[in-house]
Amino acid sequence: MGVPWLDHDSWEIVGELSEALHRDIAYLLTRADADELRATRNAQIAAFTLSLVAWRASLGIGLQPSSVRAFAGHSLGEYTALVAAGALDAVSASRLVDARGDAMQAAADAMPGTMVAVLGLDADEVAKACNGVDGAWPANDNAPGQVVVAGTLEGVALAGEAAMACGAKRVMALSVGGAFHSPLMAGAQNRLDTALQACRFDETAIPVVANVDAKPHRDGFATLLSRQLASPVRWRESLVEMAGMRISTFVELGPGAELSGMVKRTVDGAVRVNVASPADLDRLAATLAEP
Numbered sequence: 001m002g003v004p005w006l007d008h009d010s011w012e013i014v015g016e017l018s019e020a021l022h023r024d025i026a027y028l029l030t031r032a033d034a035d036e037l038r039a040t041r042n043a044q045i046a047a048f049t050l051s052l053v054a055w056r057a058s059l060g061i062g063l064q065p066s067s068v069r070a071f072a073g074h075s076l077g078e079y080t081a082l083v084a085a086g087a088l089d090a091v092s093a094s095r096l097v098d099a100r101g102d103a104m105q106a107a108a109d110a111m112p113g114t115m116v117a118v119l120g121l122d123a124d125e126v127a128k129a130c131n132g133v134d135g136a137w138p139a140n141d142n143a144p145g146q147v148v149v150a151g152t153l154e155g156v157a158l159a160g161e162a163a164m165a166c167g168a169k170r171v172m173a174l175s176v177g178g179a180f181h182s183p184l185m186a187g188a189q190n191r192l193d194t195a196l197q198a199c200r201f202d203e204t205a206i207p208v209v210a211n212v213d214a215k216p217h218r219d220g221f222a223t224l225l226s227r228q229l230a231s232p233v234r235w236r237e238s239l240v241e242m243a244g245m246r247i248s249t250f251v252e253l254g255p256g257a258e259l260s261g262m263v264k265r266t267v268d269g270a271v272r273v274n275v276a277s278p279a280d281l282d283r284l285a286a287t288l289a290e291p
Helices: 009-021 025-030 034-038 040-060 077-085 090-110 123-130 153-165 183-197 221-228 235-244 258-266 278-289
Strands: 114-119 136-143 146-151 170-173 249-253 271-275
Touching: 009 025, 009 040, 009 090, 025 040, 034 040, 040 077, 040 090, 040 249, 040 271, 040 278, 077 090, 077 221, 090 183, 114 153, 123 136, 123 146, 123 153, 136 153, 136 235, 136 258, 146 153, 153 170, 183 221, 235 258, 249 258, 249 278, 258 271, 271 278
Parallel strands: 249 271
Antiparallel strands: 114 146, 114 170, 136 146
8 A cells, every 4th residue: 555655755754653663664555465464553553654644745735734624533543633733743643553553452362353344224223233242342433324343253243143133234344453442452451541641742723523522622632542442433423523613625644545435425515535645646636726
């Protein structure tokens, strides 16, 4: 996912963060295989770094932070959102992400789990499917009809069967290395909290809509990130909140276009631009030029 960016000026951040963390992030972004990237300690720092590459590139073609009404990030993406909003510098955030990835990897190794996407049911219906199932919890409310369940292998399988019985169109396994945003991540809490307490957060001029409560915040980010670890990601509600703030253009930064798809399903008439490679910058520039 990093290869298209190799010759772009914004690739410089990869070297900066690799040096700060003593990790070869360029390798993860250009040569690592799927098994290596399935390990959350690798996936998190790789995705975080590439989203910063896209952010810096977007600034280079005219995106002005002062023109942004709110920032938000899905799970790990909240760390990038905090950098973009000015709450954290890139190196400090990378150290947090690295500590988070290590802590979550250890928790996943100690308590193996998985995640599935339930398509065709709303959040309340998925919660009912999980009720009474030992080891399964709603983890991400992504968009209308798209809710993710996390938990033990057995628990998630049973919850998936219950969801199908409730009328789900499909239950789709996700290629992840653990049961993220569920109680199975509790083992990572102390290590993450230690890293958060050692980090300085600045108050932001532009709010960040947080995963845990789908509300805009300008401070209190250490507490919000701590709570986020084992709490559901309220992404659909976050998008609704941003639409209520009269936000009609959503720019997704980083690999893939999944979040843009969630915007399409949640916010009627929204303009969506995803910047996953340098080839996407022209569309962003054209969108920024529109009145």
